[in-house]
Amino acid sequence: MSAPSEIQVDRAARTVTLVWPSGERQPLAAAQLRRLCPCAECRRKRMMSEGIEADAQLELGELHPMGYGVQIEFSDGHARGIYPWVYLSQLAGEGG
């Protein structure tokens, strides 16, 4: 799984758009990414059907590309999730 050729962060629109080497653009909403956070804590919450609060007002903090994926900080203070590229590529587009 290769990394996106570009990661476009639009803080006003609260979206992260991944531009893949194929040229395909994949916009993802901050709230969607937050709900699908792959960290152990959030995976446990989803498994227990506790749900993860992430409303439309949630903003993006810093993004830290790590080679195999990207760590994403959110305005709710959560920054544990490192999203592997392969995981992101399998997410549906904006919405979710």
Ligand SMILES: [Zn+2]
């Ligand atoms: Zn998490």
